[in-house]
Amino acid sequence: MRREENLAFITSKRPATTLGLIPKNRIYSEEQMRSALIFSDTDSRRQITVSGMGEFSLPPDRVKLIVIITSTKSNANEAKTSVERRLKYVEQTLRNYGVKDADKSIARSVTRRDTMFEAMTEITAIFVDIQRYQNCHNILVEKLDAPVVRVLDPVFSHSTLRLENIKRQASVQAVRNAKHTAEDIARTVGLHVAKAVQITEENYQEKEGALAVSGQPTSFQNLIDAKTIVVNVTLNITFELKAKERQRKKDNAQ
Known part of the structure; x- marks a missing residue:
C-alpha cells in the first residue's frame, strides 16, 4: 500500500543526507516512511515539529x-x-438583589441654568x-418614573481571572491537538511521541463580537453576543520521537 504524506516538517539534528528525508509532497511507500526517521545508532535524536490550534469563547x-436621577x-x-428620595429607593433595591457597597459607586452634581x-x-x-x-x-424601570429616572443599557465585561483562565485553556487545547497530529504521523513510520522539547507561540488572537445594525432596538442577547470574546491560540511544538520497543530491539540486534 502507498500513502501520500507531508514529512517536510520532520526534523533531526543529523544532516538531511544521512536521514534520507523524503521530499515534500512525494508519494512514498511505508518502508520509505520508516527509513526516513529510523537510524541505526541509538543516540540519534529524532524530532517532529507540528502546529496545534486551540479556541475558546x-x-x-x-x-x-x-x-441616572435628575x-x-x-x-x-x-x-x-427630590433626587435623594429616589436614590434611597434605588440603593435599597440594589441591596435586595445582593449588591455590596464595594460593587457600587455614586456621583452627584448640581448645575444652574438661568434661575433653575x-x-x-x-x-x-x-x-x-x-x-x-x-x-x-426590571423593578427599577417599573417602579420609578421617567424621565426623572433613567436606567441605561447594560454594560458587559469580563473578570480578569476568567479571561486569563480561558487563555490557558486555549493553550492547553492547542498542545493536545498538536500532540494528536504528531502521534498520527509518528504512527505511520513506526515511532511514538515522547516529550515536548520546544513550544513556540505562532499566533494569538482575541476578538469580540459585533453589534448587528438592524434599525431595531438592540436585544439583551445581542448585547451579550457583542461582548463575547473568542480566544484563538496557535502553537508550534517540537516533540522528541522514540522507536517502539520491538523496533528498538531489532535495531540493536542488527
Missing part, C-alpha cells in the same frame, strides 16, 4: 447597571431632596449574576 460574566427646580435644596437648578446623581452597580441584574433592572 467566553461570554461576559459581569454586567454594570447605570441609573431633578430641576427653582430651589437647589428642593432639587437635591438641576441636581443629578449617577449610580453604578456591578452584578456578577446576570439573572439578578435583569430582575433588578
